[in-house]
Amino acid sequence: MKFYADRVPTAARQLITDLLIVFWIYLWVRVAIWVHDTVELLAVPGVKLESAGNGIADNLAEAGGKVGRVPLVGDELTKPFTGAADAARSIADAGHQQQELVDKLALILPSMAVAVPLALVLFLWLPLRLRWIRRASAAISVRDEPAGRDLLALRALASRPLSELTKLGPDIAQSWRAGDAAAVDALAELELKRLGLHRSKR
Structure with a gap:
C-alpha cells in the first residue's frame, strides 16, 4: 500500500x-x-x-x-x-x-x-x-514488469493531454503499437510522473 x-x-x-x-x-x-x-x-x-x-x-x-x-x-x-x-x-x-x-x-x-x-x-x-x-499501489506493483510498463504506457496514452504526448514525439502512439521499448518506457515514465512515482530501478 x-x-x-x-x-x-x-x-x-x-x-x-x-x-x-x-x-x-x-x-x-x-x-x-x-x-x-x-x-x-x-x-x-x-x-x-x-x-x-x-x-x-x-x-x-x-x-x-x-x-x-x-x-x-x-x-x-x-x-x-x-x-x-x-x-x-x-x-x-x-x-x-x-x-x-x-x-x-x-x-x-x-x-x-x-x-x-x-x-x-x-x-x-x-x-x-x-x-x-x-492507483499508485497498482502502478508500483506492475512498473518492474514489461507487461506492466506497457499498461502504464497505455494509461498515459489514454489519459494524458496531447500537449504532453507530442513532446515525446509525433509518432509516439505508432512507436508504442510497434512495441518500441524506448517509447513504452517514455510513456510509462509519464504516467509514473503524474502519480509522483519514480521509475523502476532495473
Missing part, C-alpha cells in the same frame, strides 16, 4: 494536505465543543427557575400544612397556599422544560456545526486520496 509519492513535490503536497485536513477536523470539533458549552449556559436560568419554583412550592405546602391544623377554618385557609404552591410548581416545570430544550439544542447545533466540514472531508477529499493510493 502506497500512501505518499516518491517525488518530493508531490509527497510534500500530499503531506501538507493531510495535515491541513487533520487540523480542519480538529478545528471544527473544537468549534462544536464550544457551541455545545455555550448553548449549555442557556440552561442555567432554567436550573435556577426550577430550583426556586420547587423551593417556593415546598415552603408553601409546608405552610399550608401548618395552617390546615387550625380548627374549623383550617381547610379554607389552606386553599391559597395550595394554589400558590401549584403555581410555583408550574414555574419549576417551565424551568425543567427549558433545560430539556437547551439539552436538545446542545446536541443538534454542534452536530450541525461539524457535519458539513466532515462531509466535505468524507465525500470530497477522502475519495480522491483513496483513489491515488489505489
Whole structure:
C-alpha cells in the first residue's frame, strides 16, 4: 500500500494536505465543543427557575400544612397556599422544560456545526486520496514488469493531454503499437510522473 509519492513535490503536497485536513477536523470539533458549552449556559436560568419554583412550592405546602391544623377554618385557609404552591410548581416545570430544550439544542447545533466540514472531508477529499493510493499501489506493483510498463504506457496514452504526448514525439502512439521499448518506457515514465512515482530501478 502506497500512501505518499516518491517525488518530493508531490509527497510534500500530499503531506501538507493531510495535515491541513487533520487540523480542519480538529478545528471544527473544537468549534462544536464550544457551541455545545455555550448553548449549555442557556440552561442555567432554567436550573435556577426550577430550583426556586420547587423551593417556593415546598415552603408553601409546608405552610399550608401548618395552617390546615387550625380548627374549623383550617381547610379554607389552606386553599391559597395550595394554589400558590401549584403555581410555583408550574414555574419549576417551565424551568425543567427549558433545560430539556437547551439539552436538545446542545446536541443538534454542534452536530450541525461539524457535519458539513466532515462531509466535505468524507465525500470530497477522502475519495480522491483513496483513489491515488489505489492507483499508485497498482502502478508500483506492475512498473518492474514489461507487461506492466506497457499498461502504464497505455494509461498515459489514454489519459494524458496531447500537449504532453507530442513532446515525446509525433509518432509516439505508432512507436508504442510497434512495441518500441524506448517509447513504452517514455510513456510509462509519464504516467509514473503524474502519480509522483519514480521509475523502476532495473
